[in-house]
Amino acid sequence: MPVSVQILSQFPLLEPLEIADLEQLSKQMQLRSFAKRGMVMSKGSAVQELGFLVEGRLQGVDFTMDGRSVGLFFLNPGDYFGELAVIDGEPPSEFVVAAARSTVAFLEGRHARDLIASKPALATAVMARLAHRVRSVMSQRTLLSLPTPFQRLCVLLLQMAQAQGQSAIDPVPTHQELAITINASRETVTRVFQQMFLQEVLLRTGDRLELVNLEYLKGVAAGSIAPPKT
Numbered sequence: 001m002p003v004s005v006q007i008l009s010q011f012p013l014l015e016p017l018e019i020a021d022l023e024q025l026s027k028q029m030q031l032r033s034f035a036k037r038g039m040v041m042s043k044g045s046a047v048q049e050l051g052f053l054v055e056g057r058l059q060g061v062d063f064t065m066d067g068r069s070v071g072l073f074f075l076n077p078g079d080y081f082g083e084l085a086v087i088d089g090e091p092p093s094e095f096v097v098a099a100a101r102s103t104v105a106f107l108e109g110r111h112a113r114d115l116i117a118s119k120p121a122l123a124t125a126v127m128a129r130l131a132h133r134v135r136s137v138m139s140q141r142t143l144l145s146l147p148t149p150f151q152r153l154c155v156l157l158l159q160m161a162q163a164q165g166q167s168a169i170d171p172v173p174t175h176q177e178l179a180i181t182i183n184a185s186r187e188t189v190t191r192v193f194q195q196m197f198l199q200e201v202l203l204r205t206g207d208r209l210e211l212v213n214l215e216y217l218k219g220v221a222a223g224s225i226a227p228p229k230t
Contacts, residue, residue, distance in 0.1 A: 009022060143156060
């Protein structure tokens, strides 16, 4: 299904483009729908595409040598992905799966490369995004070096809230999605949440998670407050 100009105009990356550019893109892009846990982009695939998340939620994941899932990043509506493979011409470096039922607009790699090369403002935005991803990878390595799942989860929740510019996470990922991001079991993440709800550190309303006691979370994250055993 082709992508309308109205949909394309909602993506921050494409804001520098003129209407004529968006009209051209609308003819080159295709909409695809994915069920929850559907594979949106495969690591090592020969297909190179720039994907734009229209609705739903996606997660970038990889797998260790022994088959364990490792969560890399989350994507919300308005985000895009696949830029690394588009730019360097290599296969995608991670899997992207649907964390919820999702709709994605895809632009073929060659068209994406031409677009980035011809629009300096857009190229600058993509470079900034790649720099952000490098910083995120470094931050993820630091997070995984922390000794306890409780501490790692506190750090992750603070990072996610900061990325949204508020003291809340909306929507909050599932326990399984958080577990593979901090290298813990789903059961461990559930126990950590139960303890923080009981201590009124967190408050959940629907899909929104309020970080009520930021000082406690920051203290555990910094190691100045000892986390309870889980």
